[in-house]
Amino acid sequence: MADIERHDYDVIVIGAGGAGLRAAIEARSRGLRTAVVCKSLFGKAHTVMAEGGIAASMGNVNSRDNWQVHYRDTMRGGKFLNNWRMAELHAKEAPQRVWELETYGALFDRTPEGKISQRNFGGHEYPRLAHVGDRTGLELIRTLQQKIVSLQQEDHAEHGDYEARLRVYPECTVTELLLDEGRIAGAFAYWRENGRFLRLEAPTVVLATGGIGKSFKVTSNSWEYTGDGHALALRAGANLIDMEFVQFHPTGMVYPPSVKGILVTESVRGDGGVLRDAEGRRFMFDYVPEVFKGSYADSEQEADGWYSDPDNNRRPPELLPRDEVARAINSEVKEGRGSPHGGVYLDVASRLPAEEIARRLPSMHHQFKELADVDITAESMEVGPTCHYVMGGVEVDPDTAASGVAGLFAAGEAAGGMHGSNRLGGNSLGDLLVFGKRAGAGAAEYVAGLGARPEVSQADVEAAEQRALRPFEESGSAAAQHPYALHGELQQVMNELVGIIRRGEEMSSALDELAELKDRAGHMAVFEGNRQFNPAWHLTLDVANMLLVSECVARAALRRTESRGGHTRDDHPGMDATWRRRQLVCEHRDGAVTVTERTHPPMRRDLLELFDITELRKYFTADELGEVTAEL
Template sequence: MSEIETHSYDVIVIGAGGSGLRAAIAAREAGKKTAIISKSLFGKAHTVMAEGGCAAAMGNVNPNDNWMVHFRDTMRGGKFLNNWRMAELHAKEAPDRVWELETYGALFDRTPEGKISQRNFGGHTYPRLAHVGDRTGLEMIRTLQQKIVSLQQDDFARTGDYEANIKVYAECTVTDLIKDGERIAGALAYWRESGRHLLLEAPAIVMATGGVGKSYKVTSNSWEYTGDGHALALRAGASLINMEFLQFHPTGMVWPPSVKGILVTESVRGDGGVLTNSEGKRFMFDYIPDVFKDQYATTEEEADRWYTDADNNKRPPELLPRDEVARAINSEVQAGRGSPHGGVFLDVSSRMPAETIIKRLPSMHHQFKELADVDITKEPMEVGPTCHYVMGGIEVDPDTGQASVPGLFAAGECSGGMHGSNRLGGNSLSDLLVFGKRAGDGAAAYVDSLSARPVLDEVEVKRAQERSVAPFGDGSQDGAENPYTLHQELQQTMNDLVGIIRKEEEVRQAITKLGELKERAKNLVVEGHRQFNPGWHLALDLRNMLLVSECVANAAVLRQESRGGHTRDDYTTMDAEWRHKLLVCTADGDDGVQIVEQEQIPMRSDLMELFELDELKKYFTDAELPGGATA
């Protein structure tokens, strides 16, 4: 292995978004030599696109808020399919993680009393989202990035070396995890600029690679979101859970076509924006599910009082969980009541003065003005659902973030369980902080527990190198395939057949098509050299996207109900029996998958007692209720 650039670390963090940076900080502060692998430029992770805020029950705006209310909201949003231990840890620890971020230098908006300001968001009982205008994710990345730099400065002060204990590999992509027997031993990567390989040896790896949205034609996700962490973990022997649950954010831009899918932050609705159809009707009142009838306003007058009357607990229906709002918009469009470009209208101009909009929603004002020539202080926006977030991911231990493969950890969007069948807005940023720290701490503790470090297998390293350069050819062979053509066909397949509304026949068509694409992908050919070659990069990403898309489609056809981000046109309601079941994906041979059912672990009785008995009866059997056989 002398011809390959090689480095040794205690912990490798793959991904430089919020969860990855927080994991790296935790590992470094535990005394571990840590590497951060960033697929894009450092500081450009997709976390910067999270705009509305970070959910944490600090009670700064409404003192009635606490971790128990946050826990209840999270479980309700996920339709009780959440890993309840993760939801509990998240609700309890999120405030500390936000306050900690402030000690790192984050500059949150303030209340008149000087506390961190918190705003309303869909599915949250009280104003709970700590925010920085509508660019909270950017502030989070800026702050965590600066914390990394400060740790490097500490190293320099002690050793004269900025990268003594924490190093960032920017514009670098991991293609394979290398194991020693069953244990993680390191990773093979390549520099995107030069195409040169590098080998990183480490006994612990934290996956923090984000989501899978680039498998879809219309998505709010950035180019990095190709399911890398999901696929790498699957091939290494880990399991994925809840992959059928994809969140289609209700409000993405729909016009012009060049920006279709770009996110329109939920804080527009949190700050009073309303959804109307082509007839001018505020239609969300028609789509309040029975389980939410006692929590949401049924008239405009009652809904508007939410923003001025602290004792009014009836939230506007625009603040229903995202899955409910996305389905409602989809229904209005299908009924012929959509906007001219296939969405609906989101209006904030009639709800607050222009100067307030510019102050509270500066990014949205700029985005629509520059990209769509729409002044949101004077006219409504056109919005529609866009593939936004995957609730499914790597199955991990809630307390440590460790996967089933020794030495492999995961946090953030590429881990599964925390959000159940649907994520509440704002829970993603606090999820990154809470479980990023826990995964970093867990990885450090795992390294401390080892009696001997794992050893890299030279044969496996060579095979991984050969796989990564396999797409290079002269293009003369029969059946040579172009990666851009395959990617377009994959996106169209997932968009049309495994989208927001699913039918068994269509999903099975998608599974067949995915099988065909996988066969064709064996003949992918790219031209040119390894120096910054976008075609080669996409060819490698396609291997991951095809594998993860197969997990999504196969799980979607098996779950015969509608729950959260999974809506079946042929099974339109939630089924109590399916609330007990998780669908678990594992690798089957060379880039194949198999899916089995797994029973959900019963919730602790003290947590069940936080809910009203009548609500629990909508989800649980009598035997599971507090005082029942499994309580």
């Protein structure tokens, strides 16, 4: 057995995006010794790619906005499958988290009065997204990263050590969570650069690892998004919920092929951009669902007037929730009205002056000019749906972010429940901040209530090491499999059979293919090189996680026989009210994934009263509403 580094902490945060850094700041501020483990370089988390803004009902642009309106929008966007308590906490606390970022040094765009500027976004009734041009995620990470550095400077001033109570482990990957009689005892990890192993001991772990997008062929997600946190939680005994709901952002680049899938921020549409078919027709007016009639314009004149008239509540149809826009684009392409490269046109050039586009959307202007040789101030972009976000994740307590495993917490995209069947744009950054803070606080309270600390078993460490090194042993086997080939096959299966439009027989085929890939993955091998920065070795570990999480997505999607939010069944095209209360739960027992049904808890009465009874009848069964129907 090789020498293994050993470190002791109170909290291990896995992931250094917005949720992970906010959790680490909270834990450290409460006096806990905290480790932040990040797969990439510190400051390079996928959060930097979030462009549009942070949804928070500060009312800086429209004073009628408040947390109740934000709550309503979030529940409508999620088709009422959201954990209502998480949606409530998020709507109430997001403004405080934005103002807090300002105290950390974040530089937001301003209104003429000097307040934080807020922009329009799909599914939001009022301009609500606090933003920094179209680089909000970058500013968020920069700000939280600098806060981490300032806390380390405090440690140096007090203890003569920059890492006395807060250390960052960059380019380090956790392969397993270590347990002591069902409680978190630590994590097993390795340095990506040299392959050396680490034994991190702590009674709490916060999972903030992001999403699962690299399981799909066309995705806006960066290379880190391989479902690590989801898989770690499953193997440790936690549940995943809502895994059938995968969001396909409606506007990813479709041409040229080298940049296919790269995100085109919703800010383009929020600032006036419109979607057109191959003939230049603005087609979104044809796709406003019945449940949204009355809230969205049905003519170009009315839609365009909305941007200048704050009293006009009928929004442009381009600002429908993302699932609706993605399905509309998919339908246009399927009907033969798409662009030459399989998308539609996103036009902002005819809507705003060139200098205004460059000012409001600097990243988009630069991205298209440099990567695709398209000047968005003068011509339209070709866009189409791209795998962007998973609404499902670790089942957590809304108030503490605690999972069902003692000592294990989750926040951000790794946690499920907040967004229901579909996430509204801008709600992700608020989610990171609100529940990142709550996860850090929950971990601190858990540690404070501990008696004896859990202990890491030497046998478990040795077993984790053997599993991590197995791909090197497989290289001489006749059954050896190349991880790159398996990853490509997995992405093809998920994209074609469990993608934006789903059918029962195709998902059954996907499960058969996933089972075969799982068998072959047991023989993944590293054919060349050693443990020193070996990308093939890293991918063998990632593919194992992606296969496990992909099976959860496919099994849950096959089970849910309706279309809702990010889950569209071609063979069950309607939304079924009897499915609204039914939540699908994924478990991993004895090496197998099982999916069971559970009933959603009823929404609290005062929150239910925020909605008109006519709207509730579109989502709830008569039995669910019961006596409330008559009283409302």
